[in-house]
Amino acid sequence: MTLSVSGMLWNRSLVMKDSETGSLWSHLLGEAMSGSLRGQTLDALPAEMTTWSAWLRQHPETTVLSISRTARQFTRDVYRRPSDFVFGWLVDGRAYSASLDVLAQTPLLNVTRGESALLICYDTESTAARLFSRKLKERTLTLIDDQPGLMRDKQTGSLWNRDSGTAVSGPLEGERLQQQVGIMSFARAWKLFHPKSESVNRSNAGGQSATKSKKSRGDS
Amino acid sequence: MNGTALKSICRARWARLFAVALVIATALLVKLLVVYQVPNDGLTALSSAAEQGQLSTGRFRPIQVIPAQPPMTDAPVVSAAEIGGRVKGRELVLGVVVNGKARAYPINMLTGPRREIINDTLGGQPIAATW
Numbered sequence: 001m002t003l004s005v006s007g008m009l010w011n012r013s014l015v016m017k018d019s020e021t022g023s024l025w026s027h028l029l030g031e032a033m034s035g036s037l038r039g040q041t042l043d044a045l046p047a048e049m050t051t052w053s054a055w056l057r058q059h060p061e062t063t064v065l066s067i068s069r070t071a072r073q074f075t076r077d078v079y080r081r082p083s084d085f086v087f088g089w090l091v092d093g094r095a096y097s098a099s100l101d102v103l104a105q106t107p108l109l110n111v112t113r114g115e116s117a118l119l120i121c122y123d124t125e126s127t128a129a130r131l132f133s134r135k136l137k138e139r140t141l142t143l144i145d146d147q148p149g150l151m152r153d154k155q156t157g158s159l160w161n162r163d164s165g166t167a168v169s170g171p172l173e174g175e176r177l178q179q180q181v182g183i184m185s186f187a188r189a190w191k192l193f194h195p196k197s198e199s200v201n202r203s204n205a206g207g208q209s210a211t212k213s214k215k216s217r218g219d220s
Numbered sequence: 221m222n223g224t225a226l227k228s229i230c231r232a233r234w235a236r237l238f239a240v241a242l243v244i245a246t247a248l249l250v251k252l253l254v255v256y257q258v259p260n261d262g263l264t265a266l267s268s269a270a271e272q273g274q275l276s277t278g279r280f281r282p283i284q285v286i287p288a289q290p291p292m293t294d295a296p297v298v299s300a301a302e303i304g305g306r307v308k309g310r311e312l313v314l315g316v317v318v319n320g321k322a323r324a325y326p327i328n329m330l331t332g333p334r335r336e337i338i339n340d341t342l343g344g345q346p347i348a349a350t351w
Binding site: 001002003004005006007008009010011014015016017019024026027033034042045046047048049050051052053055056059060061062063064065066067068069070071072073074075076077078127128 | 278281282283289290291298299300302308309310312313315317321325326327329330331333336337339346347349350351
Protein backbone atom coordinates (compact mmCIF):
# COMPACT_ATOMS: atom_id res chain seq x y z
CA MET A 1 0.00 0.00 0.00
CA THR A 2 1.21 3.49 -0.82
CA LEU A 3 0.17 6.35 1.42
CA SER A 4 0.11 9.98 0.42
CA VAL A 5 -0.92 13.35 1.78
CA SER A 6 -4.55 13.81 0.79
CA GLY A 7 -4.41 17.56 1.26
CA MET A 8 -7.26 17.25 3.71
CA LEU A 9 -7.33 17.92 7.41
CA TRP A 10 -9.66 16.44 10.00
CA ASN A 11 -9.70 18.18 13.34
CA ARG A 12 -6.60 19.97 12.07
CA SER A 13 -4.82 16.66 11.70
CA LEU A 14 -3.32 15.04 8.64
CA VAL A 15 -5.55 12.81 6.51
CA MET A 16 -3.67 10.22 4.49
CA LYS A 17 -4.84 8.52 1.33
CA ASP A 18 -3.85 5.17 -0.09
CA SER A 19 -3.17 5.00 -3.81
CA GLU A 20 -4.65 1.53 -4.15
CA THR A 21 -8.22 2.28 -3.06
CA GLY A 22 -8.34 6.02 -2.41
CA SER A 23 -9.50 5.37 1.15
CA LEU A 24 -8.85 8.19 3.59
CA TRP A 25 -6.89 7.47 6.77
CA SER A 26 -6.61 9.42 9.97
CA HIS A 27 -2.92 9.92 10.61
CA LEU A 28 -3.46 10.20 14.33
CA LEU A 29 -5.63 7.11 14.68
CA GLY A 30 -4.03 5.04 11.93
CA GLU A 31 -7.51 4.07 10.84
CA ALA A 32 -9.27 4.27 7.48
CA MET A 33 -12.19 6.63 8.01
CA SER A 34 -13.80 6.39 4.59
CA GLY A 35 -13.53 4.44 1.39
CA SER A 36 -13.51 0.71 0.77
CA LEU A 37 -11.01 0.14 3.59
CA ARG A 38 -13.06 1.98 6.19
CA GLY A 39 -12.52 0.50 9.64
CA GLN A 40 -9.15 -1.09 8.85
CA THR A 41 -6.23 0.01 10.97
CA LEU A 42 -2.55 0.14 10.30
CA ASP A 43 -0.10 -1.57 12.61
CA ALA A 44 2.05 1.06 14.22
CA LEU A 45 5.66 0.16 14.88
CA PRO A 46 7.55 1.36 17.94
CA ALA A 47 9.58 4.32 16.79
CA GLU A 48 11.06 7.32 18.49
CA MET A 49 11.60 10.97 18.02
CA THR A 50 15.14 11.61 19.13
CA THR A 51 18.21 13.61 18.26
CA TRP A 52 20.40 12.50 15.38
CA SER A 53 23.45 12.29 17.65
CA ALA A 54 21.67 9.97 20.10
CA TRP A 55 20.25 7.78 17.31
CA LEU A 56 23.62 7.49 15.62
CA ARG A 57 25.31 6.58 18.88
CA GLN A 58 22.73 3.85 19.55
CA HIS A 59 22.62 2.60 15.96
CA PRO A 60 25.98 3.21 14.28
CA GLU A 61 24.90 1.11 11.29
CA THR A 62 21.80 3.22 10.70
CA THR A 63 20.80 4.45 7.31
CA VAL A 64 19.25 7.86 6.94
CA LEU A 65 16.86 9.49 4.53
CA SER A 66 18.71 11.79 2.18
CA ILE A 67 16.53 14.37 0.50
CA SER A 68 16.85 18.12 0.56
CA ARG A 69 16.51 20.05 3.76
CA THR A 70 13.26 22.00 4.00
CA ALA A 71 13.52 23.40 7.51
CA ARG A 72 15.95 24.18 10.29
CA GLN A 73 13.85 24.53 13.40
CA PHE A 74 13.10 20.92 14.32
CA THR A 75 15.74 20.32 16.92
CA ARG A 76 15.31 19.22 20.53
CA ASP A 77 14.53 22.90 21.27
CA VAL A 78 11.04 22.14 19.96
CA TYR A 79 10.38 20.79 23.45
CA ARG A 80 11.34 23.93 25.31
CA ARG A 81 7.81 24.04 26.77
CA PRO A 82 7.51 20.43 27.90
CA SER A 83 3.99 20.86 29.28
CA ASP A 84 2.80 21.36 25.68
CA PHE A 85 3.65 17.73 24.93
CA VAL A 86 2.56 14.32 26.07
CA PHE A 87 3.76 10.82 25.46
CA GLY A 88 0.63 8.80 24.73
CA TRP A 89 -0.20 5.15 24.37
CA LEU A 90 -3.14 2.76 24.20
CA VAL A 91 -3.83 -0.37 26.21
CA ASP A 92 -6.81 -2.46 25.14
CA GLY A 93 -8.27 0.55 23.38
CA ARG A 94 -7.92 2.85 26.40
CA ALA A 95 -5.72 5.90 26.06
CA TYR A 96 -3.13 7.10 28.52
CA SER A 97 -0.63 9.91 28.43
CA ALA A 98 2.16 11.34 30.50
CA SER A 99 3.08 14.97 30.21
CA LEU A 100 6.61 15.68 29.10
CA ASP A 101 7.25 17.78 32.20
CA VAL A 102 6.28 14.77 34.34
CA LEU A 103 8.69 12.59 32.35
CA ALA A 104 11.48 15.14 32.69
CA GLN A 105 11.11 14.88 36.48
CA THR A 106 10.58 11.10 36.50
CA PRO A 107 12.49 9.67 33.55
CA LEU A 108 11.62 6.13 34.59
CA LEU A 109 7.92 5.74 35.17
CA ASN A 110 6.65 2.29 36.07
CA VAL A 111 2.99 2.21 35.12
CA THR A 112 0.46 -0.40 36.18
CA ARG A 113 -3.06 -0.44 34.80
CA GLY A 114 -5.11 -3.61 35.13
CA GLU A 115 -3.13 -6.43 33.61
CA SER A 116 -0.60 -4.21 31.88
CA ALA A 117 2.77 -3.32 33.38
CA LEU A 118 4.65 -0.75 31.36
CA LEU A 119 7.71 1.40 31.67
CA ILE A 120 8.10 4.83 30.18
CA CYS A 121 11.78 5.52 29.75
CA TYR A 122 12.56 9.14 28.95
CA ASP A 123 15.95 10.43 27.91
CA THR A 124 16.31 14.05 29.02
CA GLU A 125 19.28 14.63 26.73
CA SER A 126 17.88 13.31 23.47
CA THR A 127 14.19 13.92 24.40
CA ALA A 128 13.41 10.38 23.27
CA ALA A 129 10.63 8.56 25.09
CA ARG A 130 10.22 4.80 24.89
CA LEU A 131 7.53 2.43 26.10
CA PHE A 132 8.52 -1.03 27.29
CA SER A 133 6.56 -3.90 28.71
CA ARG A 134 7.79 -4.81 32.19
CA LYS A 135 6.56 -8.36 31.85
CA LEU A 136 9.26 -10.89 31.13
CA LYS A 137 8.10 -14.50 30.99
CA GLU A 138 6.59 -15.15 34.45
CA ARG A 139 8.01 -12.00 36.06
CA THR A 140 6.86 -8.42 36.27
CA LEU A 141 9.86 -6.19 36.76
CA THR A 142 10.17 -2.83 38.49
CA LEU A 143 12.87 -0.66 36.98
CA ILE A 144 14.79 1.96 38.92
CA ASP A 145 17.59 4.40 38.26
CA ASP A 146 21.17 3.28 38.17
CA GLN A 147 24.25 4.69 36.48
CA PRO A 148 23.69 6.98 33.48
CA GLY A 149 22.19 5.10 30.58
CA LEU A 150 21.37 2.13 32.79
CA MET A 151 18.48 0.99 34.95
CA ARG A 152 18.19 -1.85 37.42
CA ASP A 153 15.29 -4.17 38.12
CA LYS A 154 14.37 -4.59 41.79
CA GLN A 155 13.49 -8.24 41.33
CA THR A 156 16.90 -9.59 40.26
CA GLY A 157 19.27 -6.62 40.38
CA SER A 158 20.09 -7.03 36.70
CA LEU A 159 21.30 -3.95 34.86
CA TRP A 160 19.50 -2.85 31.72
CA ASN A 161 20.44 -0.53 28.88
CA ARG A 162 17.82 2.23 28.84
CA ASP A 163 18.02 2.78 25.08
CA SER A 164 17.54 -0.81 23.96
CA GLY A 165 15.81 -2.35 26.98
CA THR A 166 18.41 -5.12 26.96
CA ALA A 167 19.86 -6.57 30.17
CA VAL A 168 23.62 -6.10 30.10
CA SER A 169 24.51 -7.85 33.34
CA GLY A 170 23.04 -9.86 36.19
CA PRO A 171 20.77 -12.91 36.25
CA LEU A 172 18.70 -11.62 33.33
CA GLU A 173 21.63 -10.70 31.11
CA GLY A 174 20.72 -10.97 27.45
CA GLU A 175 16.99 -10.63 28.00
CA ARG A 176 15.14 -7.86 26.25
CA LEU A 177 12.09 -5.87 27.28
CA GLN A 178 9.49 -5.75 24.54
CA GLN A 179 9.13 -2.25 23.14
CA GLN A 180 5.62 -1.01 22.47
CA VAL A 181 4.07 1.84 20.56
CA GLY A 182 4.00 5.18 22.32
CA ILE A 183 3.57 8.46 20.57
CA MET A 184 4.96 11.91 21.27
CA SER A 185 2.17 14.33 20.60
CA PHE A 186 1.08 17.86 21.24
CA ALA A 187 -1.03 17.62 24.40
CA ARG A 188 -3.96 19.37 22.71
CA ALA A 189 -3.99 17.00 19.77
CA TRP A 190 -3.85 13.90 21.97
CA LYS A 191 -6.76 15.21 24.05
CA LEU A 192 -8.76 16.02 20.94
CA PHE A 193 -8.53 12.48 19.60
CA HIS A 194 -8.51 10.73 22.95
CA PRO A 195 -10.71 12.89 25.20
CA LYS A 196 -11.02 10.09 27.78
CA SER A 197 -7.26 9.65 27.97
CA GLU A 198 -6.02 9.28 31.53
CA SER A 199 -3.12 11.44 32.62
CA VAL A 200 -0.44 9.38 34.30
CA ASN A 201 2.00 10.93 36.74
CA ARG A 202 4.28 9.79 39.52
CA SER A 203 1.60 9.59 42.17
CA ASN A 204 -0.94 7.57 40.16
CA ALA A 205 1.39 5.55 37.94
CA GLY A 206 1.25 2.50 40.16
CA GLY A 207 -2.53 2.38 39.93
CA GLN A 208 -4.39 0.11 42.30
CA SER A 209 -1.32 -1.88 43.28
CA ALA A 210 0.46 1.20 44.64
CA THR A 211 -2.45 1.93 46.94
CA LYS A 212 -2.67 -1.70 48.00
CA SER A 213 1.00 -1.96 48.83
CA LYS A 214 0.76 1.07 51.10
CA LYS A 215 -2.02 -0.62 53.06
CA SER A 216 -0.74 -4.18 53.07
CA ARG A 217 2.97 -3.37 53.60
CA GLY A 218 3.71 -6.75 52.14
CA ASP A 219 4.57 -5.78 48.61
CA SER A 220 8.15 -5.13 47.58
CA MET B 221 -12.38 44.01 -16.19
CA ASN B 222 -11.74 47.36 -14.52
CA GLY B 223 -9.04 48.19 -12.01
CA THR B 224 -11.31 48.09 -8.96
CA ALA B 225 -12.67 44.65 -9.78
CA LEU B 226 -9.15 43.38 -10.39
CA LYS B 227 -7.99 44.73 -7.03
CA SER B 228 -10.80 43.04 -5.12
CA ILE B 229 -10.17 39.70 -6.84
CA CYS B 230 -6.49 39.88 -5.89
CA ARG B 231 -7.37 40.70 -2.26
CA ALA B 232 -9.76 37.77 -2.07
CA ARG B 233 -7.13 35.39 -3.44
CA TRP B 234 -4.54 36.53 -0.91
CA ALA B 235 -7.06 36.18 1.89
CA ARG B 236 -7.70 32.60 0.83
CA LEU B 237 -4.00 31.83 0.58
CA PHE B 238 -3.42 33.31 4.01
CA ALA B 239 -6.27 31.27 5.47
CA VAL B 240 -4.86 28.11 3.91
CA ALA B 241 -1.38 28.92 5.19
CA LEU B 242 -2.80 29.37 8.67
CA VAL B 243 -4.59 26.07 8.55
CA ILE B 244 -1.47 24.28 7.40
CA ALA B 245 0.58 25.99 10.09
CA THR B 246 -1.95 24.87 12.67
CA ALA B 247 -1.95 21.38 11.19
CA LEU B 248 1.78 21.23 11.72
CA LEU B 249 1.06 21.72 15.38
CA VAL B 250 -0.82 18.46 15.66
CA LYS B 251 1.91 16.18 14.49
CA LEU B 252 2.29 12.75 15.82
CA LEU B 253 5.42 10.80 15.36
CA VAL B 254 4.35 7.46 14.08
CA VAL B 255 5.77 4.87 11.83
CA TYR B 256 3.17 2.65 10.37
CA GLN B 257 3.74 -0.88 9.19
CA VAL B 258 2.09 -1.11 5.83
CA PRO B 259 0.50 -4.45 5.00
CA ASN B 260 1.88 -5.95 1.82
CA ASP B 261 -0.78 -8.56 1.35
CA GLY B 262 -4.43 -8.51 2.28
CA LEU B 263 -5.43 -6.45 5.23
CA THR B 264 -6.18 -7.89 8.60
CA ALA B 265 -9.46 -6.76 10.00
CA LEU B 266 -8.66 -5.06 13.26
CA SER B 267 -10.97 -3.46 15.70
CA SER B 268 -12.08 0.01 14.87
CA ALA B 269 -11.37 2.75 17.36
CA ALA B 270 -14.71 4.23 16.43
CA GLU B 271 -16.53 1.03 17.24
CA GLN B 272 -14.86 0.82 20.59
CA GLY B 273 -16.37 4.18 21.42
CA GLN B 274 -12.96 5.79 21.65
CA LEU B 275 -13.68 8.29 18.96
CA SER B 276 -15.22 11.45 20.26
CA THR B 277 -13.94 13.77 17.62
CA GLY B 278 -17.26 13.71 15.80
CA ARG B 279 -18.06 12.42 12.36
CA PHE B 280 -15.32 12.19 9.83
CA ARG B 281 -15.60 15.53 8.01
CA PRO B 282 -12.27 16.27 6.39
CA ILE B 283 -11.62 19.64 4.80
CA GLN B 284 -9.60 19.93 1.61
CA VAL B 285 -7.05 22.65 2.29
CA ILE B 286 -4.40 22.01 -0.34
CA PRO B 287 -4.34 19.82 -3.44
CA ALA B 288 -3.72 16.12 -2.93
CA GLN B 289 0.01 15.39 -2.99
CA PRO B 290 1.65 12.61 -4.99
CA PRO B 291 3.10 9.86 -2.81
CA MET B 292 6.75 9.93 -1.77
CA THR B 293 8.26 6.63 -2.80
CA ASP B 294 11.80 5.44 -3.54
CA ALA B 295 13.19 8.06 -1.21
CA PRO B 296 16.98 7.85 -1.26
CA VAL B 297 18.73 6.61 1.83
CA VAL B 298 22.43 6.71 2.63
CA SER B 299 24.72 5.56 5.39
CA ALA B 300 25.52 7.75 8.35
CA ALA B 301 28.98 8.33 6.95
CA GLU B 302 27.55 9.54 3.66
CA ILE B 303 25.14 12.01 5.25
CA GLY B 304 28.06 13.57 7.07
CA GLY B 305 27.33 17.00 8.49
CA ARG B 306 24.13 17.45 6.52
CA VAL B 307 22.20 16.49 9.63
CA LYS B 308 23.31 18.15 12.86
CA GLY B 309 23.45 16.35 16.17
CA ARG B 310 20.66 18.33 17.83
CA GLU B 311 18.24 17.92 14.96
CA LEU B 312 15.28 15.63 15.53
CA VAL B 313 14.89 12.43 13.58
CA LEU B 314 12.18 9.82 13.55
CA GLY B 315 14.08 6.61 14.22
CA VAL B 316 12.85 3.07 13.71
CA VAL B 317 14.33 -0.43 13.71
CA VAL B 318 12.67 -3.15 11.65
CA ASN B 319 14.07 -6.67 11.51
CA GLY B 320 17.36 -5.41 12.88
CA LYS B 321 17.71 -2.58 10.36
CA ALA B 322 17.79 0.97 11.71
CA ARG B 323 16.79 4.07 9.79
CA ALA B 324 16.45 7.72 10.68
CA TYR B 325 14.13 10.22 8.98
CA PRO B 326 15.31 13.77 9.76
CA ILE B 327 12.32 15.95 10.47
CA ASN B 328 13.98 18.95 8.85
CA MET B 329 13.71 17.08 5.55
CA LEU B 330 10.05 16.28 6.09
CA THR B 331 8.34 19.63 6.27
CA GLY B 332 6.34 20.68 3.26
CA PRO B 333 3.15 18.74 2.75
CA ARG B 334 4.21 16.06 0.30
CA ARG B 335 7.00 14.82 2.53
CA GLU B 336 4.89 14.24 5.64
CA ILE B 337 4.56 10.59 4.62
CA ILE B 338 7.54 8.62 3.36
CA ASN B 339 6.78 5.21 1.87
CA ASP B 340 9.78 3.02 2.37
CA THR B 341 10.94 -0.55 2.83
CA LEU B 342 13.06 -1.44 5.84
CA GLY B 343 14.28 -4.87 6.79
CA GLY B 344 12.11 -6.24 3.98
CA GLN B 345 8.97 -4.67 5.48
CA PRO B 346 6.97 -1.96 3.69
CA ILE B 347 6.52 0.94 6.08
CA ALA B 348 5.28 4.50 6.02
CA ALA B 349 7.15 6.98 8.15
CA THR B 350 4.96 9.91 8.98
CA TRP B 351 4.81 12.72 11.44
